[in-house]
Amino acid sequence: MPNQTFRPRGTPGPSLLGPGAEFDLIRRFLPAAAATRDDVRVGPGDDCAVVAGEGIALSSDLSVEEVHFRREWLAPELIGFRAAAAALSDLAAVAARPIGVMASVAVAEADAGPFVVSVMEGVRRAADSVGAALLGGDLTRSPGPLMIDITVVGEVARPVLRSGAHHGDEVWVTGELGGAAACVSRLMEGRRAPRDAWARFAEPRARVREARWLAERGVPTAMLDLSDGLAGDAAHLAAASGVVVLLVPELVPVHPAAARGRSRRAGLDMALGGGEDYELCFTAAPGCVEPLRRDFEQSFELPLRCVGRIGHGDGVWWVDAEGHRRPMTSRGFGHFRERR
Numbered sequence: 001m002p003n004q005t006f007r008p009r010g011t012p013g014p015s016l017l018g019p020g021a022e023f024d025l026i027r028r029f030l031p032a033a034a035a036t037r038d039d040v041r042v043g044p045g046d047d048c049a050v051v052a053g054e055g056i057a058l059s060s061d062l063s064v065e066e067v068h069f070r071r072e073w074l075a076p077e078l079i080g081f082r083a084a085a086a087a088l089s090d091l092a093a094v095a096a097r098p099i100g101v102m103a104s105v106a107v108a109e110a111d112a113g114p115f116v117v118s119v120m121e122g123v124r125r126a127a128d129s130v131g132a133a134l135l136g137g138d139l140t141r142s143p144g145p146l147m148i149d150i151t152v153v154g155e156v157a158r159p160v161l162r163s164g165a166h167h168g169d170e171v172w173v174t175g176e177l178g179g180a181a182a183c184v185s186r187l188m189e190g191r192r193a194p195r196d197a198w199a200r201f202a203e204p205r206a207r208v209r210e211a212r213w214l215a216e217r218g219v220p221t222a223m224l225d226l227s228d229g230l231a232g233d234a235a236h237l238a239a240a241s242g243v244v245v246l247l248v249p250e251l252v253p254v255h256p257a258a259a260r261g262r263s264r265r266a267g268l269d270m271a272l273g274g275g276e277d278y279e280l281c282f283t284a285a286p287g288c289v290e291p292l293r294r295d296f297e298q299s300f301e302l303p304l305r306c307v308g309r310i311g312h313g314d315g316v317w318w319v320d321a322e323g324h325r326r327p328m329t330s331r332g333f334g335h336f337r338e339r340r
Helices: 021-029 076-093 114-129 179-188 195-202 208-216 230-241 264-273 290-300
Strands: 040-042 056-064 097-107 133-141 147-155 170-174 222-226 244-247 279-284 304-311 315-319 325-327
Touching (some): 056 076, 076 097, 076 195, 076 208, 097 114, 114 147, 133 147, 170 244, 179 195, 179 264, 208 279, 230 279, 290 304, 304 315
Parallel strands (some): 097 133, 244 315
Antiparallel strands (some): 056 147, 170 279, 170 304, 222 279, 244 304, 315 325
């Protein structure tokens, strides 16, 4: 997607897009009047976007039809929103301030009209929800399936990484887990999903503001977002920090939709391995979070729960009140089967 020339310090200038159906379509993706931003020096319209910041954070996330979404489940705008929110969640994981979003879309010619315009409206809405700008991207014709590749750009001088957890730290999560997986389970069965589960799947929220609130108060020692389920993502944190994550099963906050009509074990497995919750999982020094917990929950209307602690060892284990460990059999979501 070519980029519209901006004057210095983000002031929009005239569009340089020439004639043609492709460029007419791209013009429909872009806002009528781009916002003036100090951190966007060149926005959509030129060959590159140019941003300014101290410590540029970059991430990308690819959404593929029939893998990440189905058209019979989601309106076009929600397809775009989910794709962008998944990528923006990576900025939350390191407590970055979002600057912008770039969207590369491969679409069938039959959908190169109102359908893909609605998809891009969803991308823009997700970006707007966290204060990010649409910076550009690319548009191409494809025989199918629909693919949306999102690149996000943020700023963070002191990123919170996966590798900072220490022995004795507490393990915390935001929100409730398993709601998106519960929605997908119902949809796969051809049934309507409960409203609370539908919201978690169709319009996930990147916890950008929540992550920055915690980081500004020096709370997280390590952090990541829960895109593949608590079991799998906690294993990444354990490996990066060289520690063991000890989880208490009774403390894991299972979303009501995941618990509804299931045994506690089945609901817990969905929370551990379902994925696409896009909540935060972070570690913090003992006693650091509790004094701030009420303010956090009131500010964001979001629960904050301690689910375990960090110990010596490796991997992810269950632990009981006496400190006895037992292996965790649940695993996070993965796109590929393991090969031996």
